Amino acid sequence: TPVSVTTNTPLTMCAGGSVTMNAQATGGNGSYVFTWSNSLPNGPSNSVSPATTTSYTVTATDANGCTANSGVLVTVSPSPTVDAGSNQAVCQGGSVILTGSGAQSYSWNNGVSNGVSFTPGSTQTYTVTGTDANGCVGTDQVTITVNPLPVVDAGSPQTVCQGMPVTLNGSGAQTYTWNNGVSNGVPFTPNATQTYTVTGTNANGCVGTDQVTITVNTATPVEAGAAQAVCQGGSVTLTATGAQSYSWNNGVTNGVSFVPGSTTTYTVTGTSANGCTSTDQVTVTVNPLPNISAGADQTICVGGTVTLTGSGGVSYTWNNGVSNGISFSPGATATYTVTGTDANGCVNTDLVTVTLVPVPTASVSSDLTEGFPDLTVNFDNNSINASAYHWAFGNGAQTNASTTAGQQYTYTVPGQYIVTLTASNGYCEDNDTLLITVNPIPDPIIHIPNIFTPNGDKNNDTFFITVTYVKSVQVVIVNRWGDKMCTYDNVNGYWDGNVNGTLASDGVYFFTYVIEGLNGKVITGHGDIQLIR
Numbered sequence: 001t002p003v004s005v006t007t008n009t010p011l012t013m014c015a016g017g018s019v020t021m022n023a024q025a026t027g028g029n030g031s032y033v034f035t036w037s038n039s040l041p042n043g044p045s046n047s048v049s050p051a052t053t054t055s056y057t058v059t060a061t062d063a064n065g066c067t068a069n070s071g072v073l074v075t076v077s078p079s080p081t082v083d084a085g086s087n088q089a090v091c092q093g094g095s096v097i098l099t100g101s102g103a104q105s106y107s108w109n110n111g112v113s114n115g116v117s118f119t120p121g122s123t124q125t126y127t128v129t130g131t132d133a134n135g136c137v138g139t140d141q142v143t144i145t146v147n148p149l150p151v152v153d154a155g156s157p158q159t160v161c162q163g164m165p166v167t168l169n170g171s172g173a174q175t176y177t178w179n180n181g182v183s184n185g186v187p188f189t190p191n192a193t194q195t196y197t198v199t200g201t202n203a204n205g206c207v208g209t210d211q212v213t214i215t216v217n218t219a220t221p222v223e224a225g226a227a228q229a230v231c232q233g234g235s236v237t238l239t240a241t242g243a244q245s246y247s248w249n250n251g252v253t254n255g256v257s258f259v260p261g262s263t264t265t266y267t268v269t270g271t272s273a274n275g276c277t278s279t280d281q282v283t284v285t286v287n288p289l290p291n292i293s294a295g296a297d298q299t300i301c302v303g304g305t306v307t308l309t310g311s312g313g314v315s316y317t318w319n320n321g322v323s324n325g326i327s328f329s330p331g332a333t334a335t336y337t338v339t340g341t342d343a344n345g346c347v348n349t350d351l352v353t354v355t356l357v358p359v360p361t362a363s364v365s366s367d368l369t370e371g372f373p374d375l376t377v378n379f380d381n382n383s384i385n386a387s388a389y390h391w392a393f394g395n396g397a398q399t400n401a402s403t404t405a406g407q408q409y410t411y412t413v414p415g416q417y418i419v420t421l422t423a424s425n426g427y428c429e430d431n432d433t434l435l436i437t438v439n440p441i442p443d444p445i446i447h448i449p450n451i452f453t454p455n456g457d458k459n460n461d462t463f464f465i466t467v468t469y470v471k472s473v474q475v476v477i478v479n480r481w482g483d484k485m486c487t488y489d490n491v492n493g494y495w496d497g498n499v500n501g502t503l504a505s506d507g508v509y510f511f512t513y514v515i516e517g518l519n520g521k522v523i524t525g526h527g528d529i530q531l532i533r
Helices: none
Strands: 004-007 011-014 019-026 032-036 045-048 054-062 067-077 088-091 105-108 124-131 137-147 158-161 175-178 194-201 207-217 228-231 245-248 264-271 277-287 298-301 315-318 334-341 347-357 364-366 375-381 388-392 398-401 407-411 415-424 429-438 445-447 466-468 470-478 484-489 507-517 522-531
Touching (some): 019 067, 364 415, 364 429, 375 415, 375 429, 466 470
Parallel strands (some): 011 067, 088 137, 298 347
Antiparallel strands (some): 004 019, 019 045, 105 124, 194 207, 245 264, 264 277, 315 334, 334 347, 364 375, 375 407, 415 429, 470 484, 470 507, 507 522
């Protein structure tokens, strides 16, 4: 029969433990040799401790050399990661609960039960052993710190007069909480004799308590008097009643007048014969003086009127016979004073100066008042008592000047223009006008000679067309055969009787011309001229 082999597979173990693999063969001649993989020694069994899940193979060989194979799977279960929880701190006498996690069941030392509250007597480290579903175990530790309770002191008993402040300060801990609304280290006024309890907490959060008794004696009532109001700079007298002696803050003496600087609440402390004190307060309101304004300084021309109006109050009185808001004509430069009173009856003053300046006189003249287009007129400024000048040239053009320098302007369109010069000193002004007439340009006037004598006697030596109101002249001169003798394109052009430096012979010559007038009219024509030497 053939050889067959069986094993005790599969096998399970906890990490760090070991397991024994067994092999059993049947068939063949009955004598077997077992050979294992993974370099394990030969034999029917082997103990292994793999770190991770591993597969092994065993081969059974009989005396005839016949073989059979079988595999063994060893599954390695990891040890549970047991957590004993975070370290804890409790105050002496406090309880804690230790609860492990990461496994299925837990066992603690020192008589602790998992998840059950207990009271530790001192600081100690506790160990938990956890077992999972595979029976694998793990351990962890946690330290429980037991902090002592603070020894709190509420301080010594105190005796105060009614209305006097008391400050309670606990000691022996880090923070303190008092009953009855008291804050540690903060003054308060007890109404009656009472015992106060302080709870002190140290840096570890542990608490302790203590008590202190405050005895309150009857206080003497004191009256500071009714509130008062004064204008800034005024005096006031504060007089308290109801006690034997009085002490005021802010340097005030009982029954003695003083000048308060600003609105202030004053506190008086009255002391009775038994030394107990009480306080009261009174507010002295210092009303500011009104911010009276007489208005900005003004400058007007001689003979003009001005209105002075005060502001910042409810009523006003002016000197020099001036009435508030009523215009008047001052006779000279002067400074006026207004006294204003506000709703509180407080008064203040302000000044305003009214300056009189001479009235300017505008005067304009020019070198020309009439002409043709492209008429350039030079204007003179003869104004006095002014510092600024506005020129309007009658056609929309205008300019400003700060001196009496003249102006020049060219008129290109026929018409009549009223030139206006406005002279100003910044406060009042005057105007003067001047009429400029620009006449239409007449048609060109042409005068053509019919003979010239270029003999060098400086009399009638050239031929030219005399023109008036003309801006261009074009002339071409030819002989009777049409040969060009001379051309010129100039209002002042001429022919001197020479052709390329050679004297032209006597005779009749012919010319054509194109003349454009200043008014745009074009005149063409032709004629003849006789040359006689």
